[in-house]
Amino acid sequence: MKKKAVIGRNLSLGYQKGDLKKEVLEKLNFELFSGQLTCLLGPNGVGKSTLVKAILGEIQPWKGSIQLSGKDVHEYSNSDLAKTLSVVLTEPVSPGNMTVGQLVALGRIPHTGWSGKLSMQDKEVVKKALADTKISYLEHERLSEISDGQRQKAMIARALAQNGQIMILDEPTAHLDLINRYEIMHLLREICQKQEKAILVVTHDLEIAMETADQFWLLTCGLPLISGIPEELVLTGEINQLLPGDKFHFDPEKGRIEKKIGSRKWKIEGDPISSFWVEKAMDKSGVPPVSEVIYVEKSPFSLQYKGILYSSLSDFLSFLLA
Amino acid sequence: MSCIFMNNSMKNNRSVTFIFGAFAFLVCCFLMNVSLGSVNIPVSEIIHGFFTGEWGKASYEQIILYYRLPKAILAILAGIGLSISGLQMQTFFRNPLAGPYVLGISSGAGLGVAILILASSAFGLGLGIAISPWATVISGTLGAALVLVIVSLVAWRIKDSMTLLIVGLMFGSAVSAIISVLSYFSGAEALKLFTVWSMGSLGGLVWNQILVLGLVIIVGMVPMVISIKSYNAMLLGESYAKSMGINPTQLRWLMILSTGLLAGSVTAFCGPIAFIGIAVPHVARMIWKTADHRILFPASALMGGILLLICDAIGQLPGSAQTLPINAVTSLIGAPIVISLVLRKNFSKEF
The missing domain is CATH 3.40.50.300 (P-loop containing nucleotide triphosphate hydrolases)
Structure with missing residues (x-):
């Protein structure tokens, strides 16, 4: 005691x-x-x-x-x-x-x-x-x-x-x-x-x-x-x-502490840690929901969406928001 | 003795050496002050006269014993009183520009003297010019005590020391306004007399008065000495001081008592003397590079005595029969000190 x-x-x-x-x-x-x-x-x-x-x-x-x-x-x-x-x-x-x-x-x-x-x-x-x-x-x-x-x-x-x-x-x-x-x-x-x-x-x-x-x-x-x-x-x-x-x-x-993310807006597949941070960045940037699946590769980091390969997250985001 | 010094760190040793150095310098300034004047008397002559009682000229004995010696001792006492009260005010209010007069003491003493000189002339009481030095001292003391009592009554009700500072300054202004009104209605002769008093003077006091002032200064230092630890705690602010078992309210009363006795009596005897109370504690902090009041207390006292002796010696305009009012000299020397302090980049950080 x-x-x-x-x-x-x-x-x-x-x-x-x-x-x-x-x-x-x-x-x-x-x-x-x-x-x-x-x-x-x-x-x-x-x-x-x-x-x-x-x-x-x-x-x-x-x-x-x-x-x-x-x-x-x-x-x-x-x-x-x-x-x-x-x-x-x-x-x-x-x-x-x-x-x-x-x-x-x-x-x-x-x-x-x-x-x-x-x-x-x-x-x-x-x-x-x-x-x-x-x-x-x-x-x-x-x-x-x-x-x-x-x-x-x-x-x-x-x-x-x-x-x-x-x-x-x-x-x-x-x-x-x-x-x-x-x-x-x-x-x-x-x-x-x-x-x-x-x-x-x-x-x-x-x-x-x-x-x-x-x-x-x-x-x-x-x-x-x-x-x-x-x-x-x-x-x-x-x-x-x-x-x-x-x-x-x-x-x-x-x-x-996190902002509550309502229903998941995007389908992201691949390494769980990388997916988590990609989703976070997309949420913060206000990316609208997309239908296709986003594939994430851990090392070297890459993203694949609609068959196009992106080597950095910022490139991907600027594409989506363009 | 060696044992004590081994216990102390190197830094403490340095501070103590500086204190002894400052004391030696004070003695030098004292001799210089006594030696200089309208008639220059050699230092060797003075020392010889002190110890043997035989003077080279009869006039020397008169000048030294009844004029310059009381004046030099008064300079030391006033320097000590003002610097020590300034140090207390600055630490208590945690304000580098606080001084012995922020609680309205000088205005109070001024009011007392103004009523004595100006009101008696304004109301035709006929006291006029035949005012003895004791009358000035008593009225100055009463005036300072009156303002201090009123400020204390207010202090009773307020908890925040910053509010006390503002109240003190406001009381000072209000009392100065009363003095202005009195001045406006009084005659030219009385006005001149009061103006001369308000410029401050170290001369014209007799030995009895010096003795009384000396006793009051010693009594006034007692509250500071017994609360020296509390002042060190106050460096971290009132809340921290409280958490270390210090009672800020009790300290406030001791401070009001101490500065009232010190600054009040000096102002009553010599008139208001500017800048010494604000500048000297800073000079002591700069030279000793410490915030410890066990060092700053004797250091400020010594520096106060030294600075006022030097100011007085300058004011005598050696070689001429003229003298400058002491207040003008201290302001001329004190203002550049305060300005240079404020212009230093990290002044507020080092306070």
Whole structure:
């Protein structure tokens, strides 16, 4: 049985402005486990940030409770909360004059005395956080001179140095390139497994999350929070809650979101992978249905239609659309 | 000692060396400032006089002990007070152009002095020209405190620090408008007196006043020193600071208290002195190349003292009996510094 790091019970959250009360989320129940990477997915504006703020203790729930390691979040003092929970937020940080090492050292703030002087032990923790995120080589670089992906890893290292049991990351992979997205999510997975931390990641990258997360929390308008193992949510089809309307769906065969292709308009025969991509391209270009069969050859790639041979897909498409 | 240095990284070592260097330079500037003026007194003569109490000429003793020494010490104190409050404001508001006066402190002090000088003339209370330096200081302090209390009451209600910045600036403008109205209705003599005050002056203070200012500056530094870690956390913004256990609301009150004491008292004693508070923290960041407030705090204090001593020495127009108002000199030197900072390509990135 995994240890429950965060427990939310019957939670209602919202904002109040004057007499106007706006309820954002109601009757949420969730559990965040130690040693597991949990991804929170949901459309913009559904209240993901509100939920994160509530877990950080920044807003008081209207109803229900949030417990961190068995104690209500509002019973924590500021500094105790900082020792339990660390964050990576979406807001940009830009103290360019600071080195990566100094940034990570800021994570030790809840643990140091009034002047913030680092003890030998603090320095060890900083070194380890840099090593765990694989950016030890950046220690003396300035924040203004490193890439976005490196800066995001430095922010994760800072959160790690804070040494809490729980880490919450709000869209840590936004604005990053594909490789960095994968690297950062795998890094987080490695950290939570090796160090038994409970990590909650708010993300929109369904495919990468599918590959790395142990748990999914799906938040959709007007429905209770759905949680479960990602693969199970695919099998039950609940994953499609993320894709309202019937234009798109999650294709269980390919593990990705796709536009629903209605009835097949074309007869394509040959290598299945090649056929798939040919059909996709034809669909995107809006090729009208044709009666004859299209034959696809894999290597060397060629297409045969009405007895004419095409060596590239673009030639074929321009012929059909001409 | 060697043990401590071995624990510190090379970079830390460099910063500490720079601090000592800056301190030595401050001493040099101090001696130069005291030596230069309408009558040039050799540095050797000054050092000899300090340590033995015997002066080459009786006039030297008068000039040094009762005129130039208080002025030089006042320059250092004012430089420290303004730079430290500027540093706090810039970090708290995360705005490179924030300075000690953004919460309306200088306008408040100006209002106090304006009421003393201008209103008394406008309403014919007859105080007129016979105003003692203590009266100026007290009215300036009261004015600065009044504006600060009002801004604090507003700060109580607002959560966003950017809103506080705007409210502070607006209060400053409103108070300046009141001063304009007072100026419009007052006599030529009083107007001249107030204009001279608003140009700032380091001279004319007696030892007792220097002592009081020194004490207030020391007290005003305490809130900054105890929250030095919080200022480092604030470099990442309010939300991150909060997540690291810092209480931004408490820090805001400490900042208002500290800058109120520092900038408020300096303005009350010397009049508003422009640019030092904005420019010096940037100069310190540029020279020390760090964002760590444990370094920036002493560095800004030292650079503030040095810069104001130099400005004052220039303002004395060595060799002539004339002096320029200190505010004009600091603006002439400070404006090019701020302009060159803003023109640097990655200025906002490095802040």
